[in-house]
Amino acid sequence: MKDALAHAELIAVLTAVTNDEPRVMTVSKGEALPSGPFEVEHRSLQAGLREWVNEQTGHPLGYLEQLYTFADRDRSPKDKARRTISISYLGLVREQAAPGAGAPGWHGWYEYFPWEDHREGRPAALANMADALNAWAASDPSRRDHRQKRIDLSLGLNGAAWNEELALQRYELMYEAGLVVEAGGEPGPSYGRPMFADHRRMLATAITRLRAKIKYRPVVFELMPANFTLSHLQRTVEALAGLALHKPNFRRLIDQQELIEETGEMSSETGGRPAKLYRYRRAILEEHALSSARLPLSRN
Amino acid sequence: MKDALAHAELIAVLTAVTNDEPRVMTVSKGEALPSGPFEVEHRSLQAGLREWVNEQTGHPLGYLEQLYTFADRDRSPKDKARRTISISYLGLVREQAAPGAGAPGWHGWYEYFPWEDHREGRPAALANMADALNAWAASDPSRRDHRQKRIDLSLGLNGAAWNEELALQRYELMYEAGLVVEAGGEPGPSYGRPMFADHRRMLATAITRLRAKIKYRPVVFELMPANFTLSHLQRTVEALAGLALHKPNFRRLIDQQELIEETGEMSSETGGRPAKLYRYRRAILEEHALSSARLPLSRN
DNA sequence: CGACATATACTCAACCTGAGTAAAAGGGAC
DNA sequence: GTCCCTTTTACTCAGGTTGAGTATATGTCG
Numbered sequence: 114m115k116d117a118l119a120h121a122e123l124i125a126v127l128t129a130v131t132n133d134e135p136r137v138m139t140v141s142k143g144e145a146l147p148s149g150p151f152e153v154e155h156r157s158l159q160a161g162l163r164e165w166v167n168e169q170t171g172h173p174l175g176y177l178e179q180l181y182t183f184a185d186r187d188r189s190p191k192d193k194a195r196r197t198i199s200i201s202y203l204g205l206v207r208e209q210a211a212p213g214a215g216a217p218g219w220h221g222w223y224e225y226f227p228w229e230d231h232r233e234g235r236p237a238a239l240a241n242m243a244d245a246l247n248a249w250a251a252s253d254p255s256r257r258d259h260r261q262k263r264i265d266l267s268l269g270l271n272g273a274a275w276n277e278e279l280a281l282q283r284y285e286l287m288y289e290a291g292l293v294v295e296a297g298g299e300p301g302p303s304y305g306r307p308m309f310a311d312h313r314r315m316l317a318t319a320i321t322r323l324r325a326k327i328k329y330r331p332v333v334f335e336l337m338p339a340n341f342t343l344s345h346l347q348r349t350v351e352a353l354a355g356l357a358l359h360k361p362n363f364r365r366l367i368d369q370q371e372l373i374e375e376t377g378e379m380s381s382e383t384g385g386r387p388a389k390l391y392r393y394r395r396a397i398l399e400e401h402a403l404s405s406a407r408l409p410l411s412r413n
Numbered sequence: 414m415k416d417a418l419a420h421a422e423l424i425a426v427l428t429a430v431t432n433d434e435p436r437v438m439t440v441s442k443g444e445a446l447p448s449g450p451f452e453v454e455h456r457s458l459q460a461g462l463r464e465w466v467n468e469q470t471g472h473p474l475g476y477l478e479q480l481y482t483f484a485d486r487d488r489s490p491k492d493k494a495r496r497t498i499s500i501s502y503l504g505l506v507r508e509q510a511a512p513g514a515g516a517p518g519w520h521g522w523y524e525y526f527p528w529e530d531h532r533e534g535r536p537a538a539l540a541n542m543a544d545a546l547n548a549w550a551a552s553d554p555s556r557r558d559h560r561q562k563r564i565d566l567s568l569g570l571n572g573a574a575w576n577e578e579l580a581l582q583r584y585e586l587m588y589e590a591g592l593v594v595e596a597g598g599e600p601g602p603s604y605g606r607p608m609f610a611d612h613r614r615m616l617a618t619a620i621t622r623l624r625a626k627i628k629y630r631p632v633v634f635e636l637m638p639a640n641f642t643l644s645h646l647q648r649t650v651e652a653l654a655g656l657a658l659h660k661p662n663f664r665r666l667i668d669q670q671e672l673i674e675e676t677g678e679m680s681s682e683t684g685g686r687p688a689k690l691y692r693y694r695r696a697i698l699e700e701h702a703l704s705s706a707r708l709p710l711s712r713n
Numbered sequence: 714c715g716a717c718a719t720a721t722a723c724t725c726a727a728c729c730t731g732a733g734t735a736a737a738a739g740g741g742a743c
Numbered sequence: 744g745t746c747c748c749t750t751t752t753a754c755t756c757a758g759g760t761t762g763a764g765t766a767t768a769t770g771t772c773g
Contacts, residue, residue, distance in 0.1 A: 385750020
C-alpha cells in the first residue's frame with residue numbers, strides 16, 4: 114500500500130437565523146468558512162470540530178452533523194503535490210450570541226445564492242441565471258436537450274415546479290456552465306458572492322441538507338430561542354426553505370406533531386392580536402418520530 | 414497551523430441483491446470491507462474509489478454515493494501516532510457478476526445483523542438482544558430510564574413500532590452496551606458476525622441510508638436486472654427493508670410513480686400465473702421527482 | 714380436469730392535505 | 744370611547760392518498 118498522506122481539514126458551516134434571515138458564520142470578510150486542522154489528539158472528527166469551534170468562536174454549538182467530504186483536485190487552490198481532504202459539518206446555533214475571540218462575521222445565505230430566496234416570489238436573479246444557462250445549453254448542440262432538461266428541472270422552468278431542495282444541484286449547474294467566479298466566470302450581481310476554494314459548494318450542500326431535514330426532523334428548534342410564537346417559528350422555517358408557507362396549514366402541521374407546548378405567556382410585539390408563546394418539548398422520540406414510511410407495510 | 418497529516422482510506426460498501434437476499438462484498442473471508450488508499454493522482458474521492466474498485470474487482474459500478482467519514486481514535490486498530498481517516502461509500506451493483514481478480518466474497522447483510530430481518534416476523538435474535546440491552550440499562554440506575562427509552566424506541570418495544578431505518582442506531586446501542594465483539598463483547602449467534610475495525614458500523618450506515626433512500630429515490634432499479642416482474646421488484650425491496658410489504662398496495666405505489674413500463678414479454682418461472690415483465694424507464698426527472706414536500710406551501 | 718399457486722384487478726372507509734373563510738383580540742387615530 | 748387596522752386563532756370542506764381486504768384471471772402439476 115502506498116504511503117498516501119494527506120492534509121485533513123475540518124470545515125464548519127454554522128448557521129443561525131436572525132431577523133428572519135438565515136446566516137452563515139464566515140471569516141475573511143465573508144469570503145471563507147471557518148476551518149481548522151484535524152489533529153492527532155482529537156478523539157473523533159466531530160469532537161475535533163467541536164473543540165475547535167469552541168476555542169475559536171466561543172459559540173455554544175448545539176446540533177452538529179457531518180455534511181460531506183471533498184478532495185477534488187481541480188477545486189482547491191494550488192499545492193498539487195499534497196492533497197487536502199476537507200470534511201465539512203453543518204452546525205446549528207441559536208440567534209447570534211456574542212462574538213468570541215476571532216470576531217467572526219455573519220452573512221446572509223442569500224448574498225451567496227440570490228436565486229434561492231422565493232419568499233416573495235421568483236427573484237430577479239433567477240431569471241438572469243436562467244438566460245445564461247439556456248445560452249450555455251444552446252452552445253453545444255449535441256448535449257443541448259439533456260442540458261436543457263436539467264436546467265428546467267433544477268430551476269423550475271417550462272412546467273416544472275420550483276424545488277427548494279435542489280440548491281446544491283443548481284450551484285453545480287452554475288459551476289459546470291462556468292458562470293460562477295469559482296469556475297472562472299465573470300462576477301455579476303445575479304450570480305451571488307463567490308467564496309474561497311469550494312466553500313460555496315459546502316454552503317450549498319448545507320442548505321440542501323437543512324432544507325430536506327426540517328421536513329422530517331425537529332431541527333428548527335435548534336435555531337429558535339426558548340420561547341417563541343407560531344408566526345416566529347413559521348418565519349424561521351420560511352427563511353430556511355426560501356418559500357412562503359400557508360399559515361393555517363402550517364399551524365395544523367405543527368400541532369399534529371405535538372412537538373411544542375404553550376408556556377402560558379403572551380407576546381405582543383407585532384401590533385396585532387397578541388400571540389401565545391410556545392416552547393419546544395424536548396421529547397426523547399426525536400429520532401424516532403416523523404419518519405414518513407412511504408412503504409406499504411403488510412401485517413402478519 | 415500544525416502539520417496535520419493523516420492516512421486517507423477509501424472504503425466501499427458494495428451491495429447487490431441475489432435470490433432475495435441483500436449481500437455485501439467483502440474480503441478476508443467476510444471479515445472486512447474492500448478498501449484502498451486515496452492517492453495523489455486521483456481526481457476526486459469518488460473517482461479514486463471507482464478506479465480502485467474497477468481494478469480490484471472488475472465489477473461495473475453503477476450507483477455510488479458517499480456515506481460517511483470516520484476517524485475515531487478508539488475504533489480503529491493500533492497506530493495511535495498517525496491517524497487514519499476512512500471515507501466510506503455505498504455502491505449498488507447488479508446481481509453478482511463474475512468475480513474479478515481478487516475473487517471477492519459476498520455475504521448476506523443479515524449474517525452481520527440477524528436482528529434486522531423482519532420479513533417473517535420478529536427474528537429470535539431480536540428478543541435475545543432486547544434482554545441483554547435491558548440488563549445493561551438496569552445496571553446503571555441513574556441512567557436507566559433514559560437508556561430504556563432509547564432501547565424501546567430503537568427496537569420497537571413497549572408500544573413503539575419497529576422502524577427499519579434505525580439500523581445504525583441499533584448497532585450503536587449494541588456497541589455502547591459493549592455487547593458486540595468490536596466493543597469487547599462475547600461472541601454470540603444473536604449478536605451477528607463481527608468485522609474488522611469499524612467496518613460493521615459502515616455496513617450499518619449503508620443499510621440505514623439505503624433503507625431510507627429506496628422510499629424516495631428510484632435506486633432499487635440499480636439492483637435489478639434489465640427486465641423483471643413486479644413480484645421480483647417487491648421481493649427486492651422487501652429484502653432491503655427487511656420487511657413484508659402489502660402486495661396490492663405495493664403495485665399501486667409503483668405504477669403511480671410511472672417509473673416502469675411493460676416490455677411486452679412474460680415470465681413464467683414461478684409456477685403460478687405468468688407475470689408481465691417490466692423495465693425501468695430511465696427518466697431524466699430522477700433527481701427531481703418524489704421529493705415528499707411535507708411543507709404546506711402557499712401560492713401568491 | 715381440477716386443485717394449486719401466483720398475478721392482476723377492483724372496492725371502500727378513514728385519514729390527510731390544499732385551499733379558503735370567519736371570528737377574536739390587541740393598538741392607535743380621531 | 745369607537746372604529747379601523749393588524750395579526751392571531753379557529754373552523755370548514757372537497758379531493759386525494761393510504762391501509763386493508765376481496766375478487767378474478769391464467770398458468771402448471773398431479
